[in-house]
Amino acid sequence: MHRSPFTVTTLGTGAALPARGRYPSSQLVNVGGGWYMIDCGEGTQERLRAIGFNFQRIGHIFISHLHGDHYLGLMGLISSMHLMGRQAPLHVHGPPELKEIIGLQLRASSTYLRFPMQVHAIRPESGTVLHADERVVVSALELEHRIPCTGFLFREQPGQRRLRPGRVGEVPQFRRNAVKNGEDLVLGDGTRIPNAELTLDPPPPRSYAYCSDTAYAPALIPFLQGVDLLYHEATFTTAMASRAKETMHSTAAQAALIAKEARVGKLLLGHFSSRYKSASVLLDEARPIFPNTELSSEGSEFRVGG
Ligand SMILES: [Zn+2]
Known part of the structure; x- marks a missing residue:
């Protein structure tokens, strides 16, 4: 059966500090031909160029929280959209302070955007619908981090019923x-x-959940139940569990436990600490708990569902 595209491209998989070959958090989500961005760390527009993606196609940008590694590329991207003649509206969804941060930078540079831009303040309670269009519903996942931080659940809109193969001829075209x-x-x-x-x-609607920076948060499990693809941060190994707790991040094993309890289809790990030259140590700790786990990597595309 042919299904419309539903993919996630991970543009950056690093944690707060730069590491060779890794970039800060950003993802592109394609649901049925509509393009959505999640987080926009420093350098995201260069990453988009590297994969040959025309960023004017992005209609909505969702920012999880205001730690720099998740949004310092946003102003640069907005500025390039402006300079390159964008006319289509852009919607930015993020913490309430984001509107002021963007507004101040535009005012200070006397920039008057050529396209309409709306900055929406996120209500972070899990289950709150943040955006809905003909392709997808995006709702909030309340995460546990040092500052308010929201994850995002993308669930495609239900498709039309399918004509039974043997009965198609009985139904007139009109x-x-x-x-x-x-x-x-x-x-x-x-x-x-x-x-x-x-x-x-x-076919059952497919779903993707993005759990940005968070401590181990079992309260999320009911909201993640049965999602096809779960991205969960995995900043540390179990040996660094106390550091994870202190900085309100997760270990790879904790991410796997969430995936297992929520019975997700596949787990994708990311947000790797720069102390790990290879993220395979994180994968090795997650797989015994949740076998269908993969590492995200710069520029890789993952399919959501079958
Ligand atoms: Zn953070």
Whole structure:
């Protein structure tokens, strides 16, 4: 069965300090041809150039929190969008202070954007809908970090019902959309064919959860139940568990435990401390707990669901 694209591209996988070959947090999410950005660390626009992506296609940017490694690339990206003649609206979703931070920088440089931009203050309680359009619903995941920090759950909108392969011919072309939307078919002589005889349920909506910086937070588990792909930060190994606790980050094993308890499809680790030259030590600690775990890497694309 053909399904529309739902992918995540990890542009940066490093934690707070620069490390060779790693960049700070940023991801691109494609849901059915709509482009969304999550976090925008320093250098994100260069990363987008490196993968040949035209950033004017991004309609919404979601910023998890105001630690620099998650948003210091945002002004540069907005500025480039402006200089390159963007006209399409841009929506930025982030902590309440973000509007003031962006506004001050625009005013100080006498920049009058050529495109409409709206900065939305996030309400961080888990389950709050932050954005919905014809492709996707994005809701908040309340994380536990040193400053307010929000994760994001992307769930695609349910698709149309599918015509049963053996019954397609019975449905006239001009009625197909209505039948796919659940209506019965009424024939010329008044006979009614119930929708259930003609159609099958749509495929279950796919979902992606992004858990940015957070301490081990089991309160998230009910909200992550059954997601197809979970990105969870894994800053440290278990040997550094006390450091993780103190800085309100997670170990790879804690990320795996969340994935296991929430019965997610796949776990993607990221936000690696610069002390680990290779992130494979983190993968080795996660896999015994949750086998279907992968490391994110710069510029890699991951499919959400089957
Ligand atoms: Zn942080």
